[in-house]
Amino acid sequence: MHSRLHNARTLVVLDNVDQVEQLNLFTGNKDNMLRGCLGGGSRIIIISRNEHILRTHRVDDVYQVQPLRWENAKQLFCRNAFKVNYFLSDYEQLAHEALSHA
Helix, strand or coil: CHHHHCCCCCEEEECCCCCHHHHHHHHCCCCCCCCCCCCCCCEEEECCCCHHHHHHCCCCCCCCCCCCCHHHHHHHHHHHHCCCCCCCHHHHHHHHHHHHHC
């Protein structure tokens, strides 16, 4: 990986990060062989539910994603759960309970 990324302008997206060790792979520690290999202008986007991990690792900018509005959440749920773009009235209670937990 080092030879492929060496000095390349790169966009790296780390999704569902829940341990500091996952961040150390790309953002560096003293034992990290990838440290410093990304080219100038590279960006690393870290997606995590744990803001403490980001703050501990001194991430430059933390963006708080706002929850979806209820109608958008229902539409997204139906699209992924039932493969339709409309709300199924037969499953209204189920969808409401699932979305309330999410």
